[in-house]
Structure formats: structure tokens, C-alpha cells
Amino acid sequence: MIRICPKCGALLLRQNVRCSVCEASSEEENSIPIPETVAIGPQKAEATEEPEWRRELSRRLREYRARRHPNEVGESRPELPIYQKISLEPRAEPEEPPKRPRVRNQRPRQPQRVEICIQPELDFSTGDRSHPQSPLVPVAGLAERRAAGAIDATILALTCLGFGALFRSLGGEIVMAKADAVIYLAVVALIYSLYLFVFTTMAGSTPGMQVRGLTVVSMDGTLPETRQLLWRSFGYVLSAAAMMLGYFWALWDEDRFTWHDRISQTYVTSASPVILPEPSVYGSR
Numbered sequence: 001m002i003r004i005c006p007k008c009g010a011l012l013l014r015q016n017v018r019c020s021v022c023e024a025s026s027e028e029e030n031s032i033p034i035p036e037t038v039a040i041g042p043q044k045a046e047a048t049e050e051p052e053w054r055r056e057l058s059r060r061l062r063e064y065r066a067r068r069h070p071n072e073v074g075e076s077r078p079e080l081p082i083y084q085k086i087s088l089e090p091r092a093e094p095e096e097p098p099k100r101p102r103v104r105n106q107r108p109r110q111p112q113r114v115e116i117c118i119q120p121e122l123d124f125s126t127g128d129r130s131h132p133q134s135p136l137v138p139v140a141g142l143a144e145r146r147a148a149g150a151i152d153a154t155i156l157a158l159t160c161l162g163f164g165a166l167f168r169s170l171g172g173e174i175v176m177a178k179a180d181a182v183i184y185l186a187v188v189a190l191i192y193s194l195y196l197f198v199f200t201t202m203a204g205s206t207p208g209m210q211v212r213g214l215t216v217v218s219m220d221g222t223l224p225e226t227r228q229l230l231w232r233s234f235g236y237v238l239s240a241a242a243m244m245l246g247y248f249w250a251l252w253d254e255d256r257f258t259w260h261d262r263i264s265q266t267y268v269t270s271a272s273p274v275i276l277p278e279p280s281v282y283g284s285r
Contacts, residue, residue: 005022007018024059036148044180053274058190058271070154075179076137081176085280130219130262132219132267133220134221134274135218136221136271137217137221137273138270138271139255139256139257139267139271140267140268141256141270142199142251142256142267144212145250145268147208148208148209148214148268149208149211149247151208151211152195152206153208155208156192159195160187163191169204189240192236192237193236193237196233196237197234200216200233200236201226201230201233204224205234209268214270216266217244217274218265218275219267221273222274222275223264223273223275228265231264232266234260235258235259235260235262236266238260238263239258239259242259246258246259246260247259255267
């Protein structure tokens with residue numbers, strides 16, 4: 001038995017011994033005995049009783065379960081979740097099945113066709129305006145145009161011969177060497193360019209065309225503008241510089257046009273050009 005001092009309430013471990021706190025005598029009749037519970041073996045930790053609140057909570061939980069689930073009253077179930085043992089060991093994660101390598105459907109690649117255009121087509125067309133629009137002003141035939149070209153070539157040849165004769169009469173010497181041949185070709189090209197540029201831009205046609213009664217007109221049959229005549233003069237030079245390919249182009253063209261015809265949007269005709277009426281000074285009311 002453990003006794004308590006009646007004055008200060010200190011524990012008295014021995015009988016008939018004065019209190020170490022208040023020094024009061026500890027007699028058996030004056031001290032208050034306290035029963036001591038002793039547990040032996042593994043039941044030592046279970047000797048202590050549960051607190052009152054836990055017993056009351058367990059009782060109410062059993063009554064609640066009996067009302068809600070009367071068929072499960074007899075089954076052994078834990079009173080509260082707090083009594084369930086919690087395992088601190090890590091759970092073993094389920095092994096994932098080995099992933100199969102994805103096999104892509106490899107389709108055979110189709111051979112790609114690559115077209116390489118070495119020589120581009122010379123297309124100077126601009127839609128419907130690239131063809132003659134007036135049936136009253138047809139394109140001159142190739143025979144007439146060849147005759148006019150032959151006259152112009154004769155005039156150019158006579159001009160070059162006259163220039164060479166003048167150069168010889170002034171004391172110059174004509175030597176057939178490589179350097180001199182380049183100079184002769186440059187002089188002939190210059191005379192050819194000036195001849196066509198002057199007569200085409202100033203008169204609208206070359207002397208050979210005028211002799212054969214040919215005229216240069218636009219695609220609508222009217223007289224061309226100065227801008228078109230300048231482009232036609234440039235087209236003459238380009239056609240001759242390409243080894244005369246621009247002139248021979250008329251053999252394959254659907255309208256029998258040459259390069260200078262396509263570039264300037266003009267053509268040669270033997271008919272009279274269309275004359276548009278001049279706008280009236282007095283407007284319509």
C-alpha cells in the first residue's frame with residue numbers, strides 16, 4: 001500500500017516515516033492508502049483500464065451499427081478505426097508488364113519525280129491580248145515579210161560596203177585578223193541597231209516594209225505607241241543576237257509571230273490599221 005501525507009499530499013514510500021515536505025508524522029490512521037495495481041508478464045500494459053470516453057464512444061458506435069445494419073451485429077468487427085493496426089512496411093508495387101516495342105508501319109516510299117527544265121520556254125503571251133483582236137487587220141504572210149526583210153538586208157549590206165569603201169579611201173587598211181574581225185562585227189551590229197531603231201521608232205516601219213506596203217500595228221489593229229516601238233527595236237537586236245533564232249521563231253508560232261512581235265505586242269500587217277475616232281470636245285448630255 002502507498003500512503004499519502006494528510007497535510008501536503010506527498011507520497012510516503014515507507015511506513016511510520018515523517019513527511020519529507022512538511023515533516024509531519026505519517027501514522028497509519030492519518031495517512032490515506034492508495035491501492036496499487038501490479039501486472040505481471042505481457043499483461044502489464046493491458047492492466048490499466050480504458051478511459052470512460054472511449055468506452056462510451058464504443059457503446060454508441062455499437063448501437064448505431066445495430067440500427068443501421070441489424071444483420072451484421074454478430075459479426076466480429078473492430079470497435080473503432082483507431083484500433084486497427086497500421087502497417088508501416090512499404091507496399092509492394094505491382095510489377096508492370098514489359099513494354100513491347102512499337103513497330104511502325106513503314107510504308108515504301110514512292111519515288112518522287114523531279115523535272116528539271118534546262119531550256120525554259122520563251123512565252124511572251126499575256127492572255128487574250130497576245131493574239132490579234134481585229135479580224136479586219138490580219139497578220140501579214142511570211143512570204144511578204146521575207147521580201148521586206150530581204151530589202152532591208154540589202155540596204156544594210158550596201159551601207160556596210162559604203163562605210164568600208166569610205167574607210168579605205170581615207171587611207172585605212174582592212175586586215176582579216178581575229179582582233180579586226182571582232183571590230184568589223186561590232187560595226188555591223190551597230191549599223192544594224194541604228195538602222196532598225198531609227199526607222200522603227202521614227203517612221204513606224206523599215207524601208208523594206210514600206211516598199212512592200214506593210215505596217216506595224218498593235219494587237220487591237222491600231223497604230224502602236226512609242227513605247228511599243230522602242231520595245232520592238234530592242235526585240236530586233238535580241239532576235240539577231242540569238243543567232244537569228246528570234247526570226248525563225250515565226251515558223252513554229254501559232255500566230256506566225258517573232259520574238260520582237262511578242263515582246264512589243266505588235267505585229268506586221270498588209271491591211272490598213274484601225275483608226276479610232278477622236279473623242280468629241282462636247283461631252284454627251
